[in-house]
Amino acid sequence: MNWDDMRIFLAVAREQSLSGAGRLLRLDPATVGRRVGRLEEDLGVPLFLKTPQGYALTEAGERALEHAERAETALGGVSNALSGDGEALTGAIRLGAPDGCANFLLPQVCARIQSDNPGLDVQVVALPRVFNLTRREADMAIGVSAPTAGRLTVQKIADYRLHLAAHRRYLDRDGRPARLADLRAHRIVGYIPDMVFDKELDYLSETGAERVALACNSVSVQFQWLRQAAGIGIVHDFMLPADPEIVRVLHEALSLTRTFWLIRHEADRRVERLNRFAAALVAGLRAEIARLEAAAGDAGEGQRA
Numbered sequence: 001m002n003w004d005d006m007r008i009f010l011a012v013a014r015e016q017s018l019s020g021a022g023r024l025l026r027l028d029p030a031t032v033g034r035r036v037g038r039l040e041e042d043l044g045v046p047l048f049l050k051t052p053q054g055y056a057l058t059e060a061g062e063r064a065l066e067h068a069e070r071a072e073t074a075l076g077g078v079s080n081a082l083s084g085d086g087e088a089l090t091g092a093i094r095l096g097a098p099d100g101c102a103n104f105l106l107p108q109v110c111a112r113i114q115s116d117n118p119g120l121d122v123q124v125v126a127l128p129r130v131f132n133l134t135r136r137e138a139d140m141a142i143g144v145s146a147p148t149a150g151r152l153t154v155q156k157i158a159d160y161r162l163h164l165a166a167h168r169r170y171l172d173r174d175g176r177p178a179r180l181a182d183l184r185a186h187r188i189v190g191y192i193p194d195m196v197f198d199k200e201l202d203y204l205s206e207t208g209a210e211r212v213a214l215a216c217n218s219v220s221v222q223f224q225w226l227r228q229a230a231g232i233g234i235v236h237d238f239m240l241p242a243d244p245e246i247v248r249v250l251h252e253a254l255s256l257t258r259t260f261w262l263i264r265h266e267a268d269r270r271v272e273r274l275n276r277f278a279a280a281l282v283a284g285l286r287a288e289i290a291r292l293e294a295a296a297g298d299a300g301e302g303q304r305a
Helices: 003-015 018-025 030-045 059-081 099-104 108-115 168-175 180-185 218-227 237-242 266-270 273-303
Strands: 048-051 054-057 091-098 120-126 140-143 150-169 187-189 230-236 246-248 256-266
Touching: 003 018, 003 030, 003 054, 003 059, 003 099, 018 030, 048 099, 054 059, 054 120, 059 237, 091 099, 099 108, 099 120, 099 218, 099 237, 099 256, 108 120, 108 273, 140 273, 150 168, 150 218, 150 237, 150 266, 150 273, 168 246, 187 218, 187 230, 187 237, 237 246, 237 273, 256 266, 256 273
Parallel strands: 091 120, 091 140
Antiparallel strands: 048 054, 140 256, 150 230, 150 246, 150 256
C-alpha cells in the first residue's frame, strides 16, 4: 500500500463518486476506479459500496478513512514545519459561510488576516446551506447551529442579534406597524419557507406574519429588497450600518439572538496553520460583530425620537 492510493481513496470518500474524485485529482475516472480496486485487493476488504446516490463507505472503509485522514494530517504537519509557517501563514484556506456573514463580516475580517499574511490565499465560499466538511468542501465552516454528529470540532464564535427593519421610504409610504399583529397588513421579506436550511433561520413564526410576499434563500438578496423599500424583514443588526436608511421597527416587541459557530474537521486540530487561522478568524469576527452592532444600536437610539 502507498500514500498515493490512499490519496485517491480519500478523494472518492469525500466526493462519493469516481468522476468527482477524478476532477479533484485530475485523473480519468477509470484510472481512479482501478486504483481503488487495487487498494481494496491489497487490503483484502471492500472499501466502497456502489449505490444509486454514489460510492458509500463500507464499515471497513469508515475505519480506513479515519486512519487515512490521520496520515494526511501528519503529512500536512511536516509540510508546514518545512515551509516555515510558524512565522506567517501561507497556502490556501477555504472557508464556508452563510451569505449574510460572508457578505457583511468576512470581507473586512479576512482582508486583515491576509494583509498580515501576504503568502496566504483566503477562499470564502458564500452559500446559504450547510457545508459538508467530510467531503472537504471547505477547510472549515461557519454555521448558525452546532452539529451534533460527525468527526467535527465546534467552537462558539459569538452571539448576534436580529430585528425587524424597513427602509424609511417604505415606512413613510405604508406606515410604521405599532404591534406585531400589524405585520399582517404589510409586505414581508424573508426566506423561502421550504428552503430554510437551518431551523435557526425560521423566523416567520416569531413575527406573527402569515406569508412572505418577497422570498429568497439569500439574506443578502432580502437586504437588497429592503433597500428598494419593498417591505419589512428580519435583519442582522451587523448589516444595518451598511445602509442608514434601513431602520429597526418593533425592536421592543421582537428581538432575536442567534449564534455563529466555527466548525472544523476533528483531525485538523493537529494542523497548526489552521489553528492559527481559526484563532485570528474568531477574534476578528467577535470584534467586527461588536463594532457593527454598537453602530446599529447608536442609530437605533436616534430612531426612537
